[in-house]
């Protein structure tokens with residue numbers, strides 16, 4: 001290679017590095033404000049998690065910008081968030097209520113952390129009967145209703161179903177398990193299963209409105225297996241507990257490992273089905289440039305959420321369920337798929353569209369997960385130094 005070519009390459013690399021640093025700067029400043037805005041923490045056990053989380057968040061964002069790859073760095077955050085969520089949720093609950101067991105008294109007092117999965121079941125009964133069917137703290141306390149609703153509305157408007165890859169603190173579990181094997185053992189799943197989440201959604205909304213109780217939480221939520229649960233006081237609770245564990249093991253662990261797909265999110269979750277409709281109203285989508293696409297189907301094989309098939313590829317659009325994780329964009333050998341701002345021509349600078357998407361998306365990831373990761377690290381340090389995760 002000639003010297004002038006090497007120099008030109010050097011200048012190009014330097015320019016790219018400078019622009020990456022400049023583009024990372026807003027995130028560096030925003031996250032600094034978020035983490036130390038309320039004052040510096042006291043003691044090494046609080047300071048170390050803050051510094052580690054801050055560095056982790058910003059290194060991932062920097063790498064996302066430097067490499068032009070989205071999914072790998074998103075997943076590193078998303079999976080860490082899910083693991084630390086469980087640690088943080090359980091320990092906080094034990095500190096607040098004294099136990100992970102949910103008693104009738106806790107329900108009556110509204111001592112139940114609010115989670116976004118309940119939203120489709122609460123809106124319709126509230127609109128029809130003015131009854132709030134899920135008891136949760138309205139303001140203050142751990143995971144209250146007001147905070148969850150505000151974050152959910154913001155994320156929905158900005159990301160649509162991207163919420164399920166950039167905001168949901170459960171989604172990192174099946175995402176993580178789906179990455180454990182190099183190749184899938186089960187390669188084909190019939191398309192009709194992808195309609196199951198919509199059927200579950202209709203069923204739980206109707207049943208919740210009829211019984212004025214959150215039926216999904218009571219009978220079908222796999223994440224009950226790793227959060228709070230009812231005391232085993234009757235045969236009904238035994239059946240419910242067996243169902244929670246069976247769904248968790250089947251949909252969150254075993255099937256994701258065998259298929260390399262997010263089976264809980266893509267084949268069962270009614271909240272995800274509900275969230276799919278918000279893809280219609282938010283400004284971002286994933287589009288395929290048909291002039292460049294070679295119909296190789298790699299993107300359909302790689303999509304973890306069953307959101308691409310032969311038809312959608314031919315139409316140049318994903319299915320409604322797309323969670324905007326970016327894996328198809330990263331893996332298309334022809335560079336034919338890109339983040340796209342609705343209303344702009346397909347020729348609109350795709351790097352710019354990606355930037356416009358990943359700033360708010362990553363910020364939501366930090367808002368939802370930053371505190372959980374920090375608390376998770378804190379609990380691990382507490383365990384190492386005192387022998388217990390509970391203060």
Ligand code: SF4
Pocket residue numbers: 288292293294295296297298299300313331332333334335336337
């Ligand atoms: S991976 Fe790229 S080239 Fe292959 S079908 Fe998908 S969009 Fe077309």
Ligand code: SF4
Pocket residue numbers: 286302303304305306307308318321322323324325326327328329
């Ligand atoms: S279509 Fe692409 S961006 Fe959407 S969920 Fe599938 S892999 Fe992710």
